[in-house]
Amino acid sequence: MTIQTVGENEIVGASWLVSPYRWGFDAKALELTRAISLDAACLRGKCEEDHDLGYEMMKRFMPILIQRLQATRLQILDVYGTRS
Numbered sequence: 001m002t003i004q005t006v007g008e009n010e011i012v013g014a015s016w017l018v019s020p021y022r023w024g025f026d027a028k029a030l031e032l033t034r035a036i037s038l039d040a041a042c043l044r045g046k047c048e049e050d051h052d053l054g055y056e057m058m059k060r061f062m063p064i065l066i067q068r069l070q071a072t073r074l075q076i077l078d079v080y081g082t083r084s
Contacts, residue, residue: 003072014061016040 003025006012012035015023021040047054 003075004068011061011064014065016044017058017061017065 012027013023015021016038021044043057047057
């Protein structure tokens with residue numbers, strides 16, 4: 001089941017933010033894709049050392065996570081036909 005399709009300049013994966021830091025989904029590129037990979041453990045350490053940086057990261061990632069949770073919720077409601 002496809003949960004969400006992301007496009008150019010969008011983020012794939014934010015499980016590095018919250019323990020247990022494990023990817024729980026599958027992703028595939030439908031066309032030639034260039035991506036940036038981050039050393040999540042290093043970045044978490046930097047955020048822990050510099051709480052201003054950590055706060056900025058959370059401010060930038062939380063809206064993305066909330067939007068994706070809401071989109072997933074709507075898809076699940078559509079699947080089970082219980083949308084109100």
